Amino acid sequence: MKSVGAESADLRSLSGTAWFDRIRRIGEEQGSFERLGDSHVSLYSKGSSTLIVTFETVDTIRKTQADQLPFGLSIARGRGWSHLGLIAERQSWFRDPSVYAFFDRLVDDCFFDSFENVLFYGAGMCGYAAAAFSVAAPGAVVVAIQPQATLDPAIAGWDPRWPEMRRTSFTDRYGFAPDMTDGASAVYLIYDPEQTLDSMHAALFARPYATLLPCRNLGRDTAAALDGMRVLPSVLQAAAMGALDRTLFRTFYRSRRNFAPYLKNLLARLDNDGRLILAGLVARNAAKRLRLPQFETRLIEIETQLNRVGEGLPPSLV
Secondary structure (H helix, E strand, C coil), X not given: CCCHHHHHHHHHCCCHHHHHHHHHXXXXXXXXXXXXXXXXXXXEECCCCEEEEEEEEHHHHHHHCCCCCCHHHHHHHHHCCEEEXXXXXXXXXXXXXXXXXXXXXXXXXXXXXXXXXXXXXXECHHHHHHHHHHHHCCCCEEEEECCCCXXXXXXXXXXXXCHHHCCCCCCCCCCCHHXXXXXXXXXXXXXXXXXXXXXXXXXXXXXCCEEEEECCCCCCCHHHHHHHCCCHHHHHHHHHCCCCCHHHHHHHHHHHHHCHHHHHHHHHHXXXXXXXXXXXXXXXXXXXXXXXXXXXXXHHHHHXXXXXXXXXXXXXXX
């Protein structure tokens, strides 16, 4: 019997064609699989009356998921939910008439009406799509991590990223993502406010029904950080059940205290700001609780610096 690691390595070695064949078989066995134009596919897996609609990319799935399956499918399987996954083969922002037509057909077929709870989820480019296409399911909940509101230069010309997308239309159907959320029951925007461009996009989503959830010091890949903290599935489940709010999210987010990348970012920020004593307190706390050598080393350095000027760290954390 192969170990989990060996099996994961075998799955990652699948060719692109073999990988898509595997996804297609899953769809055909559990619901449906459909190619949408040249760059997108849809995968549907039938489950309970709770539906999670996710937007992902082939590249992210294959780089981050050990089982080489869409993140949304794993979330749905673990809870018995239904899952509809849209998968992009390139950085397209899902701006494709074939994708528009697919959602038009779902609306015409009253597909979303057969579910009690509908949750749209995506991150970054896929967060944009989750918000933009949520208009097809009035009353749905949207969780978008670091979403772009649009890449239309007339509105977001201040964002220099992805210059190759500037000729792509974001002004036709399913275009400006914040406006497309008007029919949602709730929208949750998760982002790191230290990432200025992400924060500016998040501000464009401000609506009475939208909850902005800033998460400092998570860095450029907030979704990966939340997943690494093992709280993202809980966030999505709470959102789908209508239970998510700022208080509950902050409860989940306390896991950052045990997440080394967050602590590293926090320590680096305090160092850069010259807040040596606070940096020392963070380093000591992390070294004591998590036994991480990098924090132990930094703690010694800070204590040495403070001793040189006749200062020291307080005896304990407040």
